[in-house]
Amino acid sequence: MDPSTSAQGVSRCEMCVTAMVQVHCDTCLVNLCKTCVGEHIISEETKDHKVRKFTPFHPGCISHIQERCEMYCNQCDIPICKTCIAFDQHIGHKSSTILEILDEKKNKIIQEQNELKETVFPTYQDIASDVQNRMSQLEKEYEDISKTITEHGEDWHRNIDKLVKKLKAEVDEMKNTQLQTLQKHLDEIKQTFSNMENDIESVNIIVKSNDFSKLVGVQIDVDRYKKLPHKIVPSLPKFMPGKIQGEELSKNFGALSSMSLTFDKHGYSMKTTQKSPEAGSSPPVKQxxxxxxxxxxxxxxxxxxxxxxxxxxxxxxxxxxxxxxxxxxxxxxxxxxxxxxxxxxxxxxxxxxxxxxxxxxxxxxxxxxxxxxxxxxxxxxxxxxxxxxxxxxxxxxxxxxxxxxxxxxxxxxxxxxxxxxxxxxxxxxxxxxxxxxxxxxxxxxxxxxxxxxxxxxxxxxxxxxxxxxxxxxxxxxxxxxxxxxxxxxxxxxxxxxxxxxxxxxxxxxxxxxxxxxxxxxxxxxxxxxxxxxxxxxxxxxxxxxxxxxxxxxxxxxxxxxx
Structure with missing residues (x-):
């Protein structure tokens, strides 16, 4: 039996294990005597803990309403009073004091609380940190994808600008070739027109002179001028724009693969108090x-x-x-x-x-x-x-x-x-x-x-x-x-x-x-x-x-x- 308790239900201080309990700490759930409570509240680590007067708790008996249960039947798993013990149904059953059971429950709660504080809570802190890091990394990686799409689009724009410039240069070259041909043709027509004007002017002068000898020799080559030049009809190129279909454009430009989210139930492991493979035994302290x-x-x-x-x-x-x-x-x-x-x-x-x-x-x-x-x-x-x-x-x-x-x-x-x-x-x-x-x-x-x-x-x-x-x-x-x-x-x-x-x-x-x-x-x-x-x-x-x-x-x- 735990020395901090007795069959009579007397509770002992959990620090010195000898003096009777007089104070209970609500923060760390321990029972203390007057001497130990002083040490408890002046400690740097526990000075802010809340302490109160210790009041032993004995639940009421479900079978005997007027009685308080100071014992606990381990076999029947229920609190029992003195009257219950006197009846046959609990004779031979192993029992413990209510305070012993209370201490066991309290110790279990403390252990579970410590496990939450020292193991589970830090694990969730690390998991939260990991998720935050993944989110930050995800933001960056999506920014990189967007940047890549933008750069690819800019590359397409540059290539399209080059193609437009090339086609326009070809149009200018075709235009200049045809204009030069037509200009040469126009120059030949103007020259013929000028020659015709000169011939007409020369004939007018001779006709007005009434000089028989000159008139006899005048002959205008009208047939030569009647032979009209060929007509040049330029044929323009046609621009045939390629059809841009949404699906074809997406296919040629590039597309995104599908994204996925997988849930790996084995992805995280519980944090342990052992920090590293070498930490099985702590190294000696060196100054x-x-x-x-x-x-x-x-x-x-x-x-x-x-x-x-x-x-x-x-x-x-x-x-x-x-x-x-x-x-x-x-x-x-x-x-x-x-x-x-x-x-x-x-x-x-x-x-x-x-x-x-x-x-x-x-x-x-x-x-x-x-x-x-x-x-x-x-x-x-x-x-x-x-x-x-x-x-x-x-x-x-x-x-x-x-x-x-x-x-x-x-x-x-x-x-x-x-x-x-x-x-x-x-x-x-x-x-x-x-x-x-x-x-x-x-x-x-x-x-x-x-x-x-x-x-x-x-x-x-x-x-x-x-x-x-x-x-x-x-x-x-x-x-x-x-x-x-x-x-x-x-x-x-x-x-x-x-x-x-x-x-x-x-x-x-x-x-x-x-x-x-x-x-x-x-x-x-x-x-x-x-x-x-x-x-x-x-x-x-x-x-x-x-x-x-x-x-x-x-x-x-x-x-x-x-």
């Missing part, structure tokens, strides 16, 4: 060191060093200004292996998956891809759609790939989640339909990581911010730096990673430091350690930090947690 320290420095032979990714606690991958990705020993600092990209382009970003494979983005002039290196063989995983280019890439705890993409014209930026080569999710706009990430082009790519709580974190140099969204793509916060900065320069986030404590670390290139913020965007401290133009960074399984130094082509290993 920040008062003074971070450089453990080692690895020299590379790149002219410009761009990226770093941890293969293990002993090895790191690097990439730079050429097409070669190099694996270095952390302890010895020696080169262990080199792999050249399949296309010969320099890798835009590199990452090591949870299974230990190297992935990299290939930013070609024509094709843009994400590739994976397995046993030194390169396989294409993702081929981006036309007019899209990759920025940062990361591998998630579930094995998905998160890829930042931007359009060729710089007018769009989005994060796309892939399972293998299949798109699962697009994150591009906030709840108001505004872009989450900066547009246009930056000197360095945006970088991306998944935090232990499954938040998606992006270092956005163009926005001068770290943009963090939850797993459903809903904006959680933007971190825009901390003042004063070590060198008093503007915040310039050019790399990002996270650790086992849900810290988010971002490289601030112009201030020669790394910012550490917590999972809610609160600034914790700077890491400086003599860094020079830090760029992309990563952490190993022991929470050691590896930072690329752009200007020195070195990678620094830094210890910052106890």
């Amino acid at each position: 920040l060191l008062d003074e971070p320290e450089t453990v080692t420095t690895i020299d590379t032979d790149y002219i410009l060093l761009n990226d770093v990714a941890c293969q293990s606690d002993e090895e790191i991958w690097t990439s730079g200004d050429d097409s070669t990705m190099k694996l270095y020993s952390i302890i010895q600092g020696s080169l262990l292996k080199s792999i050249t990209t399949k296309s010969g382009n320099k890798p835009f970003d590199i990452e090591v998956t949870k299974s230990g494979d190297l992935i990299y983005t290939d930013y070609g002039q024509i094709d843009t891809t994400v590739n994976i290196v397995k046993k030194e063989k390169i396989e294409e995983v993702i081929r981006l759609q036309q007019n899209w280019k990759p920025d940062g890439v990361c591998s998630t705890s579930s094995g998905d790939i998160l890829l930042i993409q931007r359009s060729d014209d710089g007018n769009q930026t989005k994060v796309v989640r892939y399972s293998g080569s299949t798109e699962k999710q697009t994150i591009q706009f906030d709840d108001e339909g505004k872009p989450l990430y900066s547009l246009g082009f930056c000197i360095f790519p945006k970088c991306i990581t998944e935090n232990r709580n499954l938040d998606i974190c992006v270092s956005d140099q163009g926005a001068k911010a770290v943009v963090v969204v939850n797993q459903a793509g809903k904006l959680r916060f933007r971190y825009t730096g901390h003042t004063p900065a070590p060198k008093n320069q503007w915040f310039d986030p050019v790399g990002i990673t996270s650790d086992s404590q849900c810290h988010i670390l971002t490289a601030d290139m112009y201030n020669d430091c790394v910012h550490i913020i917590d999972q809610d965007g609160q600034f914790l401290r700077y890491i400086q350690c003599g860094l020079s133009q830090p760029k992309p960074l990563c952490t190993d399984t022991n929470d050691n930090l590896f930072v690329v130094q752009y200007s020195t082509t070195q990678v620094k290993k830094i210890k910052y947690l106890q």
Whole structure:
């Protein structure tokens, strides 16, 4: 039997389990004694709870109207009074006190309430966020369809204008040809007419002179003038307009396919309190060191060093200004292996998956891809759609790939989640339909990581911010730096990673430091350690930090947690 109750129905405090109940909290549904209620109402978390005097509730007996039921027959599943117990129908039946049943019911309600608060409600929040994101994406995609139709119509107008211009030019050419022929014919007629006038004038002069010798010699070639010229009748071309039938026009111009709405009853899953595959047991709490320290420095032979990714606690991958990705020993600092990209382009970003494979983005002039290196063989995983280019890439705890993409014209930026080569999710706009990430082009790519709580974190140099969204793509916060900065320069986030404590670390290139913020965007401290133009960074399984130094082509290993 629960020690907080007894067979006589005495109710005990649910905090100390010894003193008698005197107060009930209506907010959290617990019974408290005088001593414990004081602690309850001064606590920061429960100070606003409503408490009242505890009044034990005993329902009336349905069989004996004057009696109150202090017991509950578990077999008959009804409250019973003392008189009921005395009769044979309840002899041998197991019973509990009303207060025990009350506590059981109350505990069940609390459990269900907690399940609603901690599991069901957050799940619906994520679903609502997902639907809002889909609506925003739908708006954008329908805008793109309308834009495509408009552009196609404008293309038709241009082609029609060209055709009209061509036909009118042909009409002008035909007109000029016929007019030139008629003008030549008219000129010949006028010349004959002029010759005729000259002959008539000459004859008149001779006739008036009465000079016999001249008159005898005059002869007018009337027959020559009687031979009239041919009549030229021009034949005009005819314009035969093509008939525009509605169906034929639609068929030739283009038509919309039918739209559909599918209802996938397995599309959503209940949110669990376990945040990630690694979260079965919480990691040990580690405190920040008062003074971070450089453990080692690895020299590379790149002219410009761009990226770093941890293969293990002993090895790191690097990439730079050429097409070669190099694996270095952390302890010895020696080169262990080199792999050249399949296309010969320099890798835009590199990452090591949870299974230990190297992935990299290939930013070609024509094709843009994400590739994976397995046993030194390169396989294409993702081929981006036309007019899209990759920025940062990361591998998630579930094995998905998160890829930042931007359009060729710089007018769009989005994060796309892939399972293998299949798109699962697009994150591009906030709840108001505004872009989450900066547009246009930056000197360095945006970088991306998944935090232990499954938040998606992006270092956005163009926005001068770290943009963090939850797993459903809903904006959680933007971190825009901390003042004063070590060198008093503007915040310039050019790399990002996270650790086992849900810290988010971002490289601030112009201030020669790394910012550490917590999972809610609160600034914790700077890491400086003599860094020079830090760029992309990563952490190993022991929470050691590896930072690329752009200007020195070195990678620094830094210890910052106890």
